[in-house]
Amino acid sequence: MAEQAPAAxxxxxxxxxxxxxxxxxxxxxxxxxxxxxxxxxVPNQWIGYGFVFLTIAVYAVIGIISRTTEVxxxxxxxxxxxxxxxxxxxxADWMSGASFVxxxxxxxxxxxxxxxxxxxxxxxxxxxAILIAPFLRKFGAFTVPDFFAxxxxxxxxxxxxxxxxxxxxxxxxxAQVYATGIIASRFxxxxxxxxxxxxxxxxxxxxxxxxMKAVTWTxxxxxxxxxxxxxxxxxxxxxxxxxxxxxxxxxGQALRDIAALExxxxxxxxxxxxxxxxxxxxxxxYDPLNYFALILCxxxxxxxxxxxxxxxxxxxxxxxxxxxxxxxxxFIFLLYFTAPAYAAFSKLEVYSTVIGRDLDSVRPWxxxxxxxxxxKICGVDAVSVEAIKEACSKIAGHPGVIRLEDFRIxxxxxxxxxxxxxxxxxxxxxxxxxxxxxxALSTADGLLLAIANALSHDIYYKMLDRNAPTxxxxxxxxxxxxxxxxxxxxxxxxxxxxxxxMVAWAFSLAAAGIFPxxxxxxxxxxxxxxxxxxxxxLGFGICLYYLVGTRYFAVSFYETWSWLSNASPAAVAxxxxxxxxxxxxxxxxxxxxxxxxxxxxxxxxxxxxGVRNISAxxxxxxxxxxxxxxVSLLTAEPSKEVQEMVDATRRPRGQTIIRDKxxxxxxH
Amino acid sequence: MEQGxxxxxxRTSNLMWTMFALWVFFSFxxxxxxxxxxxxxxxxxxxxxxxxxxxxxxxFVVMLFVFAAAQDxxxxxxxxxxxx
Numbered sequence: 001m002a003e004q005a006p007a008a009x010x011x012x013x014x015x016x017x018x019x020x021x022x023x024x025x026x027x028x029x030x031x032x033x034x035x036x037x038x039x040x041x042v043p044n045q046w047i048g049y050g051f052v053f054l055t056i057a058v059y060a061v062i063g064i065i066s067r068t069t070e071v072x073x074x075x076x077x078x079x080x081x082x083x084x085x086x087x088x089x090x091x092a093d094w095m096s097g098a099s100f101v102x103x104x105x106x107x108x109x110x111x112x113x114x115x116x117x118x119x120x121x122x123x124x125x126x127x128x129a130i131l132i133a134p135f136l137r138k139f140g141a142f143t144v145p146d147f148f149a150x151x152x153x154x155x156x157x158x159x160x161x162x163x164x165x166x167x168x169x170x171x172x173x174x175a176q177v178y179a180t181g182i183i184a185s186r187f188x189x190x191x192x193x194x195x196x197x198x199x200x201x202x203x204x205x206x207x208x209x210x211x212m213k214a215v216t217w218t219x220x221x222x223x224x225x226x227x228x229x230x231x232x233x234x235x236x237x238x239x240x241x242x243x244x245x246x247x248x249x250x251x252g253q254a255l256r257d258i259a260a261l262e263x264x265x266x267x268x269x270x271x272x273x274x275x276x277x278x279x280x281x282x283x284x285x286y287d288p289l290n291y292f293a294l295i296l297c298x299x300x301x302x303x304x305x306x307x308x309x310x311x312x313x314x315x316x317x318x319x320x321x322x323x324x325x326x327x328x329x330x331f332i333f334l335l336y337f338t339a340p341a342y343a344a345f346s347k348l349e350v351y352s353t354v355i356g357r358d359l360d361s362v363r364p365w366x367x368x369x370x371x372x373x374x375x376k377i378c379g380v381d382a383v384s385v386e387a388i389k390e391a392c393s394k395i396a397g398h399p400g401v402i403r404l405e406d407f408r409i410x411x412x413x414x415x416x417x418x419x420x421x422x423x424x425x426x427x428x429x430x431x432x433x434x435x436x437x438x439x440a441l442s443t444a445d446g447l448l449l450a451i452a453n454a455l456s457h458d459i460y461y462k463m464l465d466r467n468a469p470t471x472x473x474x475x476x477x478x479x480x481x482x483x484x485x486x487x488x489x490x491x492x493x494x495x496x497x498x499x500x501x502m503v504a505w506a507f508s509l510a511a512a513g514i515f516p517x518x519x520x521x522x523x524x525x526x527x528x529x530x531x532x533x534x535x536x537x538l539g540f541g542i543c544l545y546y547l548v549g550t551r552y553f554a555v556s557f558y559e560t561w562s563w564l565s566n567a568s569p570a571a572v573a574x575x576x577x578x579x580x581x582x583x584x585x586x587x588x589x590x591x592x593x594x595x596x597x598x599x600x601x602x603x604x605x606x607x608x609x610g611v612r613n614i615s616a617x618x619x620x621x622x623x624x625x626x627x628x629x630x631v632s633l634l635t636a637e638p639s640k641e642v643q644e645m646v647d648a649t650r651r652p653r654g655q656t657i658i659r660d661k662x663x664x665x666x667x668h
Numbered sequence: 669m670e671q672g673x674x675x676x677x678x679r680t681s682n683l684m685w686t687m688f689a690l691w692v693f694f695s696f697x698x699x700x701x702x703x704x705x706x707x708x709x710x711x712x713x714x715x716x717x718x719x720x721x722x723x724x725x726x727x728f729v730v731m732l733f734v735f736a737a738a739q740d741x742x743x744x745x746x747x748x749x750x751x752x
Contacts, residue, residue: 112702115720119695122725126691129732130684134739248722252712280717282702292696299695317750319740326732333729340721650677653748 013080020085023058024224030054035427044426048188051434055225056198059218059441060205066217067209071470072663074211074477075142075453077314079665081216086320087327089219090311092226094121094302094332096172097179097440098503100226103336105411107343111279113286114343118336120298120507122329127303129325133312135522135649137321140656141313143450144306144514145458150658151521152532153642155463160536162454164513165306167544168506169447170488175503176444177203177492180437186372186416187433193493199441200489207445208478211453215445216314222438223331229435230335230415234342237422247341254344255280261351270356271404279347286612293615300617301507304514307443307450318652346414349421356401359389365420374410377402448488452481470662504614505547512620513540520628525646531632539624546608546616554602555579566610575601676746683742687735694724694731 012019034047072078081089099121107114141147144165149158180199185192206218238247241254258279265271277284283291302308311328315321353363362377362385369375370382378391378398392398392406415436419428456477461468468476491499516535520527549557558565558575567575578601582594611618637643645657656665698705698719705716713721743749 112717112720115717119699119720119724123691123695123728126687126728126731129735130687130691249711252710252718255714255717256712280706280714282706282716288700292699295695295699319736319743319750322736322739323733326729326736329732330729333725337722337725647673650680651673651748652743652750 013082016082016085020220020224023221024228027225027228031427031431034430035425038425038427044430045188047426048430048433051430052184052188052437055434055438056202056205056441059202059221059438062218062221063206063214064209066214068211068213069471069474070664071473071660072665073213074474075313075457075663076310076665077211077213077216079314080316081314081324083315083320083323084327085220086216086311086315086324087329087331088223089216090308090324090328091331091335092219092223092438092442093311093446094308094328094443095226095335095439096443097176097183097436099335100230100436100439101179101183101415102411103415104339104342104346105409105414107340108346108409108414109411110285111277112282113284113291115340116286116291116294117298118339120295121302122333122336123295124299124302125325125329125332127299128308128312129322131519131523132303132309133325134318134321134652136309137312137315138318138652138656139649140658142457142658142660143453144309144518145454146462146658147521148517148532149458149462151642151645152517152527152529154529157517157529157532157536158458158462160533161514162458164509164536164540165454166451167540168305168510168513169307169451170484171499171502172506173444173447173451173484173488174491174496174499176440176447177489178495178500179440180444181492182412183433183436183440187430192495196489196493199437199444200485202441203444203448204482204485206441207449208481211477212310212314212449215449219442219445222442226435226438226442227331227334229431229438231338233415233418233422233424233428233432234338234345236424236428237345237418238341240422241345247345248337251341251344254341254348258344258347258351261348261355265351265355265404268356269399269403270401275403275405279344287610289610290612290615293611293618296621297508297511297615297617300511300515300621301509304510304518305506306454306510306514307446310450310453311446342414342418346418346421350407350409354402354407355404358401359392360385362388362402365417368420369410369413369417374413376408378406444488448481448485452477452484455480455484473662505616508543508547508615508617508620509540511617512543512624515621516624516628520625522646522649524632525643526632526637527628528632528635528638530635531628531630534631535624535628538627539620542623543616543620546619547613550603550606550613554599554606558602558606561606561608564608565605566607567605571601571605575605672746673748676742676748679742679746680739683735683738687731690727690731694727698724 034050038044038047068074070078103117106117136147139147139150141150145158145161148161149155177196177199180202181192181196184190184195184198190198207215234247235245238250239245242250244250262271262276262278266273266276286294312321312324315324354366362382366375366382367384370377373381375382377388378395380387380391382388392400416429416432419432456473460476460480461473513536516539517527517532521532578594578598582591582598585591585594608619648654648657699716702716702720705719706714708715710718740749
């Protein structure tokens with residue numbers, strides 16, 4: 001292990017604590033420096049640019065210092081990343097721009113039901129640790145498809161795994177690049193398209209020269225920025241309001257105040273039982289079936305996403321891989337158990353200072369988000385007192401004060417507005433922007449590497465040119481990395497609404513396509529190649545069919561499966577009515593309009609037993625498992641060599657199963 | 669007589685199933701009772717809400733550190749641990 005590592009790198013690893021300690025101290029000093037500049041009258045915009053450019057420059061420097069010409073370092077960071085640091089890197093890899101900026105907003109809107117995301121995005125790590133990661137580390141793969149090819153034999157299983165990987169990762173990476181554009185344009189007033197390409201440069205500088213090695217060390221740096229940026233505003237807010245700097249405890253008090261305000265709003269007519277979702281009340285948005293199905297799909301999806309699993313290929317040993325999953329979850333937990341506090345404090349602010357207020361006394365922070373189209377009152381963007389007064393006066397019987405139903409807020413505002421609500425200086429808002437960017441960039445790096453590595457290692461090296469020399473392998477890897485990154489940035493710059501709404505699909509697709517074959521490959525020796533192929537195709541196929549069918553072909557999906565739909569008699573009647581209207585429409589324009597109405601309604605009833613399409617893996621998973629089980633038992637058992645390979649995978653001691661001829665890696 | 673390797677895998681599997689059962693409990697079972705738990709208060713939090721927002725998360729984190737230590741002990745006792 002350590003003694004085989006070249007001395008220079010051993011020095012780097014043993015000094016990690018000092019290096020990142022200095023880095024964190026430097027970051028705090030930088031924040032204080034900008035705070036002083038702000039007091040001296042430097043414009044906010046400059047402070048914002050300072051944050052964004054300096055942090056990106058630091059990541060880029062780390063990326064460039066970590067450049068490598070060695071295959072093992074490029075693909076698995078030389079397998080020298082200690083458990084704690086790999087945990088931080090996984091935390092940054094995992095927490096996306098949307099988690100950072102949007103998660104608290106989702107909890108604000110959904111209350112208890114939003115906690116399905118908090119549970120789903122943490123509990124999956126238990127499955128990673130007990131079922132998968134330590135074994136994959138022992139296996140010694142460079143990519144997740146590598147495991148499929150070796151365990152199940154043949155390039156067809158490898159190819160299937162690559163397809164699933166790209167399906168679940170590409171939309172996801174596009175959304176990350178999009179998020180960098182949104183954050184930079186909102187905070188710095190940069191043009192959205194320019195911001196996307198600035199983000200692209202940031203991503204490439206971090207990943208291109210050093211592959212996994214560079215991404216690892218930048219992700220550690222990005223984790224530190226993002227967690228500091230997430231915690232500071234809400235800690236200050238908690239101290240201001242309750243005198244205790246632990247928001248995770250004090251928001252219990254906020255929940256009680258919210259419940260009292262909710263009762264008040266109901267009794268004085270500011271809200272009705274239909275418009276108000278009590279914050280702690282369960283199952284107001286999802287029914288229990290969908291709530292638990294969503295938790296399951298997010299958890300199993302977590303345990304199947306290749307960009308997460310590949311982080312555990314980088315630890316020095318199986319033992320460290322297990323510890324590293326525990327540390328990963330700890331670092332992720334810090335953010336996710338804070339998000340509900342943001343939601344509660346914001347809700348308290350909105351319920352106590354917005355709802356029931358006279359239109360003249362609306363708090364000014366609302367207008368700065370109204371201008372961006374993120375806060376609406378009485379159906380219009382809240383740009384000024386006059387605008388909302390005019391809009392509200394048009395509503396019949398409007399009482400002149402803001403009712404709950406008049407107020408609409410975008411989920412992104414909750415985290416972004418907290419510094420302003422608490423009256424903190426702009427420097428804190430800039431810090432939050434830097435944190436959001438770190439979250440989006442780090443996730444984009446990981447995803448990009450997962451896709452590009454699957455193309456360069458699995459498709460190019462393993463399937464097309466097995467004799468490629470090291471230099472050519474690494475050149476191809478970098479060309480593919482840049483191509484995928486540019487494709488993602490280009491797609492993001494077109495603001496594709498559909499792609500962004502598809503991100504949530506990634507979890508179900510990964511769960512259905514990868515999880516059954518991966519887990520059975522380790523835990524059931526009898527699982528064989530035909531079983532794997534049939535299981536992956538059927539599991540992934542059913543999942544994809546359900547996702548695409550219910551979203552894009554809702555009318556025909558409903559008609560085919562109406563006997564499984566949970567549509568109420570009234571909804572069925574409405575469907576028939578809309579369908580008749582569409583068939584009888586007089587001209588082309590009327591027909592199109594009728595179709596849109598019909599399709600929109602069909603999307604609400606096109607389902608099997610009422611399961612929402614975000615939880616499609618609820619069908620894909622059992623089908624995948626069953627298919628592997630049945631087909632494996634009907635066909636010959638795997639060869640003795642494969643069974644011995646499984647035995648060796650389960651035993652921590654000894655050499656890895658796969659050994660790359662070009663890689664200089666520690667012996668085990 | 670059970671061979672060394674088989675015994676290693678049996679103990680590893682038992683640990684996995686124990687953790688798996690705990691995972692099922694904290695991911696799903698406890699939240700079936702959210703409405704009943706919400707009538708109990710804990711630091712001002714309704715307990716059902718608290719379990720989904722923090723309680724289960726803390727359980728997951730603790731479980732994983734315990735798992736890493738327990739599996740490592742099995743590895744050492746069965747002689748399959750890696751060299752340090």
